[in-house]
Amino acid sequence: MGVINRRDFLTISSAFLAGSTVLGGGFVLSPYRQGEVTSLKSDKVVKTTCELCFWRCGIDAHVKDGKVFKIAGQKDHPLSNGKLCPRGLGGHGLLYDPDRLKHPLIRKNVNGKSSFHKATWDEATTLIASRLSEITEEHGPESVAMFSHGFGASFFKTLLSAYGIDTFTAPSYGQCRGPRTEAFKLTFGHGVGSPEGLDIANSKYLVLIGSHLGENMHNTQVQEFSQAIAKGCRIVAVDPRFSTAAGKAETWLPIKAGTDIALLRSWIHILIEEKLYDEDFIAENAIGLSELKKSVRDATPEKTFAITGIPVEMIVKVARDLGRYQNQALVHPGRHVTWYGDDTQRERAIAILNALLGNYRAKGGLLSQKTYPIPKYDFPKPKKSSRKFKSVYPFAGSIPSNEIVDRTLADSPESFKAWFIYGTNLIHTLGDQKSTIEALRKLKFVVAVDVLPMEITGYADVVLPECTYLERFDDLDARAYKKPYLAIRQPAVKPLFDSKPGFEIARMLSKKMGLPDLFPDKIETYLESRLKKIGHSLVELQEKGVFVNQDSGLYRSQNEKMRFDTPSGKIELVSNKLREKGFDPVPKYTQHPENPPGFFRLLFGRAPMHTFGRTANNRILGELMPENELWVNAVAGQDMKLKNGEYLYLVNQDNIKSKTPIRVRLTQRIRPDVVFMVHGFGHTDPRLKTARNRGASDADLISHLDVDPIMGGTGMNNNFVTFTREA
Ligand SMILES: Nc1nc2c(c(=O)[nH]1)N[C@H]1C(S)=C(S)[C@@H](COP(=O)(O)OP(=O)(O)OC[C@H]3O[C@@H](n4cnc5c(=O)[nH]c(N)nc54)[C@H](O)[C@@H]3O)O[C@H]1N2
Ligand SMILES: Nc1nc2c(c(=O)[nH]1)N[C@H]1C(S)=C(S)[C@@H](COP(=O)(O)OP(=O)(O)OC[C@H]3O[C@@H](n4cnc5c(=O)[nH]c(N)nc54)[C@H](O)[C@@H]3O)O[C@H]1N2
Numbered sequence: 001m002g003v004i005n006r007r008d009f010l011t012i013s014s015a016f017l018a019g020s021t022v023l024g025g026g027f028v029l030s031p032y033r034q035g036e037v038t039s040l041k042s043d044k045v046v047k048t049t050c051e052l053c054f055w056r057c058g059i060d061a062h063v064k065d066g067k068v069f070k071i072a073g074q075k076d077h078p079l080s081n082g083k084l085c086p087r088g089l090g091g092h093g094l095l096y097d098p099d100r101l102k103h104p105l106i107r108k109n110v111n112g113k114s115s116f117h118k119a120t121w122d123e124a125t126t127l128i129a130s131r132l133s134e135i136t137e138e139h140g141p142e143s144v145a146m147f148s149h150g151f152g153a154s155f156f157k158t159l160l161s162a163y164g165i166d167t168f169t170a171p172s173y174g175q176c177r178g179p180r181t182e183a184f185k186l187t188f189g190h191g192v193g194s195p196e197g198l199d200i201a202n203s204k205y206l207v208l209i210g211s212h213l214g215e216n217m218h219n220t221q222v223q224e225f226s227q228a229i230a231k232g233c234r235i236v237a238v239d240p241r242f243s244t245a246a247g248k249a250e251t252w253l254p255i256k257a258g259t260d261i262a263l264l265r266s267w268i269h270i271l272i273e274e275k276l277y278d279e280d281f282i283a284e285n286a287i288g289l290s291e292l293k294k295s296v297r298d299a300t301p302e303k304t305f306a307i308t309g310i311p312v313e314m315i316v317k318v319a320r321d322l323g324r325y326q327n328q329a330l331v332h333p334g335r336h337v338t339w340y341g342d343d344t345q346r347e348r349a350i351a352i353l354n355a356l357l358g359n360y361r362a363k364g365g366l367l368s369q370k371t372y373p374i375p376k377y378d379f380p381k382p383k384k385s386s387r388k389f390k391s392v393y394p395f396a397g398s399i400p401s402n403e404i405v406d407r408t409l410a411d412s413p414e415s416f417k418a419w420f421i422y423g424t425n426l427i428h429t430l431g432d433q434k435s436t437i438e439a440l441r442k443l444k445f446v447v448a449v450d451v452l453p454m455e456i457t458g459y460a461d462v463v464l465p466e467c468t469y470l471e472r473f474d475d476l477d478a479r480a481y482k483k484p485y486l487a488i489r490q491p492a493v494k495p496l497f498d499s500k501p502g503f504e505i506a507r508m509l510s511k512k513m514g515l516p517d518l519f520p521d522k523i524e525t526y527l528e529s530r531l532k533k534i535g536h537s538l539v540e541l542q543e544k545g546v547f548v549n550q551d552s553g554l555y556r557s558q559n560e561k562m563r564f565d566t567p568s569g570k571i572e573l574v575s576n577k578l579r580e581k582g583f584d585p586v587p588k589y590t591q592h593p594e595n596p597p598g599f600f601r602l603l604f605g606r607a608p609m610h611t612f613g614r615t616a617n618n619r620i621l622g623e624l625m626p627e628n629e630l631w632v633n634a635v636a637g638q639d640m641k642l643k644n645g646e647y648l649y650l651v652n653q654d655n656i657k658s659k660t661p662i663r664v665r666l667t668q669r670i671r672p673d674v675v676f677m678v679h680g681f682g683h684t685d686p687r688l689k690t691a692r693n694r695g696a697s698d699a700d701l702i703s704h705l706d707v708d709p710i711m712g713g714t715g716m717n718n719n720f721v722t723f724t725r726e727a
């Protein structure tokens with residue numbers, strides 16, 4: 001359970017679809033019986049976009065008798081290429097989830113007890129408008145923050161910024177990719193992007209630092225990973241755990257957790273000392289080589305072995321191999337990189353290594369991508385705020401969500417009074433649950449827009465049920481990618497229950513909030529007007545699903561003069577911007593706390609069939625993996641008298657106990673000083689009838705955060721757990 005073998009994980013396909021509509025426990029999602037699905041003919045196929053994660057693959061939703069019975073990968077969409085990951089295939093498990101939010105809810109206090117009451121849309125939106133008006137009149141629009149994750153947030157952002165609110169934050173920054181973005185910006189002048197601009201398919205030598213591709217199931221990236229493997233790409237997986245990717249690798253380096261910067265510095269040292277880096281590329285395009293060389297002189301393989309536990313000869317071998325493959329070698333920048341609080345520096349080390357390899361805009365390397373050209377809609381200019389939120393972290397390019405929590409808890413006139421939350425389950429997402437909950441309790445007003453009764457909705461004053469991605473239009477998707485594309489999300493079926501598309505909710509709110517002309521009457525009018533500007537029509541895009549441009553200028557030509565968007569116009573191996581603000585201009589290794597006796601470092605990650613907590617209640621995907629397990633090294637576990645398969649509670653360094661027990665899995669595939677679990681389980685909201693009490697939540701145990709002083713991200717990997725059998 002939880003691990004798929006070498007063969008399975010690359011079959012991103014529709015193989016298990018046949019069984020996917022009928023589930024255990026007699027729960028039937030569609031009117032069709034098991035086995036029938038493959039032979040069914042659809043009445044129509046709707047070309048739209050997946051939202052079971054944030055990759056947004058193109059999907060074909062097959063509809064019969066007004067029901068979605070099958071979801072397949074769209075052939076022409078560059079992110080799916082006709083294939084989907086297991087989650088995308090099971091998206092109708094969300095659409096037909098009987099536990100979905102069905103109508104707006106309003107919290108009412110009766111005789112000192114607060115509970116949710118069913119409300120009409122008119123009541124709910126009137127209440128939101130009047131509470132926001134009271135709060136902004138008293139404290140200014142600067143006292144309201146919006147948290148969001150997901151594509152559907154766009155019209156809510158338009159609405160709130162037109163209203164004068166300009167504090168927007170997403171956990172995909174401070175709890176995920178932020179350090180990577182800032183480190184690559186500091187080095188190359190631009191971030192890595194999402195979807196990432198990496199040429200994995202053409203890579204000849206790929207080093208993964210944690211990034212557990214194959215469990216981290218971003219569709220196109222895994223497709224490229226399998227192409228690379230088929231073409232003989234040599235892979236090095238650096239991970240305290242034998243991940244699925246490690247199972248595909250030539251070399252697994254079971255590094256001591258938290259010591260990656262030391263390893264990366266040693267590779268930089270060897271590449272420079274042995275002149276294995278791309279000398280011409282660096283001479284032409286980078287600054288700071290001699291200072292870099294000096295700064296990493298102490299990172300000898302011998303010292304690095306003592307820190308990381310990686311044998312000297314392995315450190316040297318990988319460095320030499322990296323040098324040998326130079327332009328076609330890639331050190332993957334990772335994605336969820338908020339680990340130890342020095343994450344921007346670790347990402348800087350990764351960026352520097354890639355620069356030394358000269359793989360920038362080279363086949364198999366790091367790419368810069370383009371967007372499909374389409375002008376924005378002419379919304380009225382948002383009001384300028386007089387007191388714009390300013391982060392205390394000098395390189396926070398976006399607002400770290402945890403900083404909004406801190407600022408809400410602070411006793412200052414500038415503290416936040418209301419949160420508008422769209423599509424993010426902050427209770428399981430931000431770490432340091434106690435502070436998040438305290439902040440939620442302190443706020444005067446909380447709105448949550450969600451599809452499910454997730455934990456966060458329990459803290460809201462008003463809960464708005466959005467319909468799922470299979471029941472709505474959203475904005476046009478035109479993110480930068482290797483092949484610039486423009487894709488549509490459109491409804492396959494009408495919204496179920498009394499749920500509504502985000503656009504309609506935002507439009508309804510705009511009328512109540514004194515902005516009656518902000519949005520056009522229908523989203524179709526909005527989409528049509530944007531498409532018309534580029535000589536296309538909505539009907540055309542609805543039929544095709546996606547417009548794709550050919551890739552152009554992905555690779556640099558010989559002797560091409562490049563300019564980078566950095567102060568020097570060059571790649572900055574040494575960052576004076578960091579130096580000016582008092583940070584190390586070249587990444588240094590600092591030691592992280594060791595396990596207290598009897599405790600294990602808690603690590604966490606992904607499973608192919610789940611996205612965080614958002615799929616745990618999905619009957620189709622839940623069938624594939626109903627609960628998470630705790631990976632414990634077999635020898636270390638036996639020393640502690642743990643039995644394989646038994647259920648245990650976890651207790652962390654702050655004496656916080658997991659709310660639910662987790663099943664132990666003793667395995668040789670993990671270092672003895674760490675344990676690992678998949679994030680997204682251990683839900684406790686009784687309204688989540690399938691997910692409730694299944695597995696345990698890592699988030700409950702992440703009470704300690706190491707905040708990155710450079711950009712404010714929250715390192716979560718310095719938490720430690722031990723076991724108890726007591727409930
Ligand atoms: N199926 C599925 N796929 C997903 C998602 C999902 O929810 N489900 N979420 C998507 C999102 S938003 C993101 S950000 C990505 C995240 O995916 P990644 O960026 O791949 O996530 P990581 O946290 O880097 O990877 C976790 C791995 O890092 C290892 N690790 C932990 N600590 C250390 C350390 O100190 N050093 C090293 N070298 N390794 C360590 C863990 O053992 C684990 O194998 O996945 C994306 N893809
Ligand atoms: N402990 C711990 N914390 C983490 C991580 C971890 O691995 N462990 N991972 C980090 C990473 S990489 C990331 S990116 C973040 C992700 O954190 P979140 O974005 O908070 O991810 P989810 O927990 O899936 O919460 C998504 C919420 O959106 C709702 N939702 C789903 N679809 C829709 C929709 O169409 N409309 C609306 N309105 N709502 C919808 C879901 O029901 C759910 O409540 O978490 C970060 N925090």
Ligand code: SF4
Nearest residue numbers: 050053056057088219
């Ligand atoms: S990677 Fe999977 S879940 Fe994410 S958008 Fe693509 S098909 Fe959907």
Ligand SMILES: [Mo]
Nearest residue numbers: 172176177336
């Ligand atoms: Mo993420």
